[in-house]
Amino acid sequence: MKLPLRVLLVMENAPAHSPDLQDDLLEEFKFIKIQFLPPNTTPLLQPMDQQVISNFKKLYTKALFERCFEVTEGTNLTLREFWKYHFHIAACLKMIEKAWEGVTKRTLTSAWKKLWPESVVECDFEGFEIVLVEPVVNEIVALAKTMGLEVDNNDIDELVEEHSQELTTEDLMELHCVSQQEVLEESLSEEEKEVTAKQQSSGAIREMLKAWETFASYIEKHHPNKAVAMLATNLFNDKAVSNFHQILKRRQKQMSVDSFLVKKN
Structure with missing residues (x-):
């Protein structure tokens, strides 16, 4: 124009x-x-605070419960084992993407109603928030109950509300200290494992790992339920077999260091 x-x-x-x-x-x-x-006036006027963030968090929670259900269904995995072995950054990013794609254009448009009413006058938002949000919450509750959790709609609302505030510097420092403590404990645990591992030759460990790979490959190929077979072998690999991979890796690293020192001397 x-x-x-x-x-x-x-x-x-x-x-x-x-x-x-x-x-x-x-x-x-x-x-x-x-x-x-x-x-x-941020919670009153700022567009993202007008149900957009809240809806996104509920959609993310739904995606999280769906992922948990997919992993634990038909297995003996506990929720604690799911968090420890099957919830990682890559899975989290995929759930974030899925949740953000679920935020509709109508939700984003309605977010401007309080700040700029004229921009959305052509839409009727009577009861809009209830219609949009409640089905998601109900689905989350249904998924949770399927996994044996005792939750209701209020619990989900409280869960979302708990994450409404950004972490303070003190909170981040506390998380950092907790993380450092976990690394220290894991390091001490590795030393204990190494003492036990000294009784095992590297050749015997390699032979065992080769046999495990053959066994796991056969199970995953011939088991009638591929998903269950893969979950079972992955779990055993994470909780047991990975320890022997780490032993060989540490020994190889030590041999490289020793060889370097001999050459230098």
Whole structure:
């Protein structure tokens, strides 16, 4: 329509955002107007806080319960074993992607209603939040009960609410200390394993690992339930066989160091 270029940049009223930002814009960007939200109104006006984040968290929780059900169904895996051996960064990222894809265009549009009502006047949002959110919560509750968990809709709402606040510096430092302690305990455990491992020759360990690979391959190939077979072999591999792989890896590393020192001397 040959109108001049105009941009409105809406920003939250955070300490990190300079109030003089508008004056600091270069001349070539003067077509941008910066408007700050009023202080202490983030949960009331900020679009992402108008059910978008909440809906995303519930969709993520649903994806998490679905993943847990898929892994533990038909096996003897406990929830603790699921968290320890089958929940990792790659799985988490896939669930995040799945949850974000579930956030609808209608949800994103409705988020502007309080801040900019005129932009969504053509839509009827009467009872919109209840219709959108409740089925997801009900599905989560149903999945949880299938896995033997005693939860209801209020529990899911509380779970989402617990993660509504960002972690403070103190929280992050505490998590870091816990992580360091776990690494230390694991290191001590590895030393204990090495004492036991000294009684086993590397040749015997390699022979056992080769036999295990043959056995696992046969089970996964011929078992009538491929998923169950794979879960079982993966679990045994993680909880038992991996220990012997680590022993050989440490010995190989030590041999490399010893060889290097001999050459240097």
